Amino acid sequence: MATSGPNLGLGSAVATALETADNDRGFSLGGGLFNRGDDRKTVTFGDSAAVKSLPGWSVVSLIGMIALWFVSTRAWGLDDVWRTTGDSQQTFLANCDKDPACAGSYSQWLGYRKFPSPGDTWRGFRELSSEGFQNITLWQHTWSSLSRVLRGMFFGVLFGVPVGLAMGLSSAARGFFDTIVELLRPIPPFALIPLFILMFGIGDPPAVRLLIFASIWIMIIAARSGVRAANLSKVRAAYSLGATKWQVLTRVLIPNALPELFTGLRVALGVSWGTLVAAELVGARDGLGQMIFAARPFFRLDVVVVGIIVISVLGVLMDVFLRFLESILIPWRGKG
């Protein structure tokens, strides 16, 4: 397909992203919800081009997940002990400490509270949307997280792409940056969280810097392999048509590298999103990660679950948005 050799340098995460990008086009066999469509192929077991994601089964699995959630939190009587006693949480805990029997069943009580039902989660969601948790609404938390990711990615792209382009264009730059990239890239961003908190404090500064660190190497490598993927004939053709070096860069190499850059963007976004939540767990005053972490000591597992769902849904939405953008900006992908 559109993927050529140099892309392999981006690692398996990119390979997976590229594969999904290519395979997800296969919605055109005229199949139904549970019917693959008829392309007259007799051999489909082993023909990956003939295998597609049937939307009917996706709906089944979604309904199945929700049903299992509902049944497992309701049907076996794992009810809301704390609410049925009518006590406030603090009262319950205070009374419990005085009563050895209760203290003994404390862990059991925790078990009851292990997982909120869909209804609990819905109530939690409504409360979070309007009143918020600790006076910060869900939307403020979400926006804090989102804006951190956007700022981190912005600077990651701003610094990473030019460096990657330089590495693809100049032997000196390749040699110079190779050392830096190869030494710093393997460091997991999480390993830097303690360092960044000590250096930059709590809140946005360490989080955004951590996200720059998470995305910059991915963008450097994407830009580098984008330049390397350029067909020599195209570059030579441009020079023969009278293009200057600058014109070759801006009119040929960069547009030609767009597919690789986009793949890098999608991978970087996924990594940033994951890194962000972890960074917020320990070093932020708001954000979805912080919300999840702050809810735990108060046994507000409904808040935790709402946070998890929002993170998951936003991750999917961002990827879908990028793929949509890709289909508009790079319609030639996979058709070259």
Added chain:
Amino acid sequence: MKDLSVKNLEMVYKVPKSTDVHALSDVSFDVPAGRLLTLLGPSGCGKTTLLNILAGFLAPTGGSVTLGGEPITGPSEDRGMVFQQGALFEWLSVEKNISFGPRMKKADKAATEANVEELLYTVGLGGFGDKQVYELSGGMQQRVALARCLANDPDVILMDEPLGALDALTREKMQGLILKLWKETGKTVILVTHSVEEALYLGDMLFVMAPRPGRIEKVYELPFAAQGLESDARELKASAEFIEKREEVLSLIWEMEEEIMGRN
């Protein structure tokens, strides 16, 4: 129009831990303006190297190449290039691909637009200007590549196996188009090919090249390109005269191939 002159051209590739490869050895020839030269030879005879030197993509290790008296030092718009695989810019429409050269020079927009429109009809792509290049077939893509080259009005058009990737029928049609464009524009064309028939049919001058070291083995002056403009291509290729030349050149190349095989 400018004449092309090649004198004592040498190209030696250094190979680490092995003997040097003599890609071209003492190659000299002149191509007067307006000729159609075809280069033919077994693989490794240096024909693509020669073309790349003429285009200015490679600097020879010895000798000189001049166009209109000016030495060739790098790629330039006076020498257009057509590659085997279009080398078109997928992110641009057919129209924008063709106008790439003039746009890089910031040429007058209205004049360029009119010129592109005319070129589209010249290469048989009238009405395809708004299409995306990845929507076109291989033959149509090569037509775009030809038009893109012509839009820049070069003195010399270099073609590196331009029809190599096309099916037999499309190839015949495109050969006719190349002859027509050569006649209409009066430009110098240098075309590298693997096909003996193509080299004979298109070349008004033919160099058969030999390998190790790469050199010009035999020079032919041919009448077929001039005839091909008037008469039917199939008829011409089936004529006794054409077949005789074809067998002669084929046996020449076979001898070289056998010699190479024998040496290994």
